[in-house]
Amino acid sequence: MKQEWHKHFLTGTKPLQVQSAIAVLIIACPCALGLATPMSIMVGTGRGARADVLVRNAEALQALDAVDTLVIDKTGTVTEGKPRLIATETAGKWGAETVLRLAASLETRSVHPLAHALVVAMEAKGIQAASVADFASQTGLGVTGNVDGHAVVVGNQAQMQQQGIDVSALIPDADARREEGAGVMFVGIDRQAAGLLAVADPPKPDAKVAIAALHTAGMRVVMLTGDNARTAEGIARQVGIDEVHADLRPEDKASIIRDMKRKGARVAMAGDGVNDAPALATADVGIAMGTGTDVAIESAGITLAQGSLTGLVRARRLSQATMRNIRQNLAFSFLFNGIGIPLAAGVLYPAFGLTLSPMFAGGAMALSSLTVVTNALRLNALNLR
Ligand SMILES: [Mg+2]
Structure with a gap:
């Protein structure tokens, strides 16, 4: 009995074609694979909501992970917007x-x-x-x-x-x-x-710290504004932004972003105003300030509820953690199917005379889904501060 522990899940009988077929179907049921991405997105989105990062569409959360350039509006975004x-x-x-x-x-x-x-x-x-x-x-x-x-x-x-x-x-x-x-x-x-x-219009109290954190994360931060260059540079100096485009019309903001994208940059745009809407829609990821206009919020994939700039840092961390979680889930699911399907199909039978019992296949499948869900739930404990 000692050496026959495996008989609980591997049977020694000649594989019935029907039995193998059922085991293959059960293992290949793409539950874990199907759950992998939506579970991570769902839990990540919930985690974000508790940290003032409201995700409107999942693509934005995914795209933010790869962003290397943050374009940011001045008035109401870097500054209080209460001049x-x-x-x-x-x-x-x-x-x-x-x-x-x-x-x-x-x-x-x-x-x-x-x-x-x-x-x-x-x-x-x-x-x-x-x-x-x-x-x-x-x-x-x-x-x-x-x-x-x-x-x-x-x-x-x-x-x-x-x-x-x-x-x-x-x-x-x-x-x-x-x-x-x-x-x-x-x-x-x-x-x-x-x-x-x-x-x-003074900069928001957390602007300097947030910009520094984004720089440390390797992002290029560019400020766009319809304001005069001198005013814009005065604010930029105070918060540590080194690249400023001033005297812009609303359509210029969108065309600058289009240009950056053409040159291969992955661009997120953060803004609050009606005039930011075209730029928010043009960027790979549009991020609206929750304190801003409805039009901006409608045009953005992510909204920072309290409109604070540290929200940008949190959104980026959330995106990276969610994408990492999705990759873990997908890797696990592929591994599970990659090993499970050949086993169920009877790959061990010619050499060892063993096949996978459909009952065990069912248990394994449930366990794989549970693993994916449990891994996604870890995002709930993600530290975003
Ligand atoms: Mg603005």
């Missing part, structure tokens, strides 16, 4: 309060985060908003409209150029503010330069 008015400079015949009142009244119609800062500043000073007519927004440039009978333009330098307003007298002031990392909006009233409004 404050820090200075008002005047250049023409209008006083600081008038410049703020006309510009801020116009910006009450705008959805731009810098616009909101002006409105908040105006309200904080107890200034009543003026009536606005003919409001128009020029994406990536600024806004125009008629305020209290004045033709008012608020926007960047390109906007002023396009409107034929000479702001050269304001440039030294603008440059000084931008060096501090502030954003500058020029104000034109009745086709003349009236002043500038400097709005600062």
Whole structure:
């Protein structure tokens, strides 16, 4: 009896063709193989949700593992996205309060985060908003409209150029503010330069640490922004990003990403705004800030619920761990089938007179599925901090 332990699962009888066929079918039932990927994804997705990393589609989680370039939006992504008015400079015949009142009244119609800062500043000073007519927004440039009978333009330098307003007298002031990392909006009233409004939007508290961790992980981090180069570089310096593309229009963000992909980079894009949506959709992986717009969230495969940049680090770790788990599961499943199927088919019979009993085949199959599920569940204990 001692030497015949194997009789429990290997029978010495001549293999019945039907019996072998059943054993082969049971072993070859692709349960473990079929479970391998979805189980890891499911558990990984659940683990992510508990760490503020919301995975919308599994492809994004898989693609993030291979990403080598992280493209990141500035306002609302690297920065708080809650800018404050820090200075008002005047250049023409209008006083600081008038410049703020006309510009801020116009910006009450705008959805731009810098616009909101002006409105908040105006309200904080107890200034009543003026009536606005003919409001128009020029994406990536600024806004125009008629305020209290004045033709008012608020926007960047390109906007002023396009409107034929000479702001050269304001440039030294603008440059000084931008060096501090502030954003500058020029104000034109009745086709003349009236002043500038400097709005600062500080980086998120965890930005520097997160960027450093991404660099350590071997990622190239590139910041894209519609903002002025000086402002962008001011922020980039503060958080340790060395590659910046500034003065971009929304379509430029997507085309830069397309270009990177053409050169062979695997690109993840993180952003929060409506203007980031095309870029989020173009990147291999789109990552939206949960604090951002619905359009950005809809265009992204992954959302960072609290919009913190350490979420990027966690998402990347989660992706790597999930992919590693999938590879383990697949390797195990192939190994199981690779050994089990020949055994069940009777490969040992000619030499040893042994075949696999269908009963044992059933037990082994259940065990293989259990192994895959158990391995996937280990992702629940993954440390993402
Ligand atoms: Mg943004």
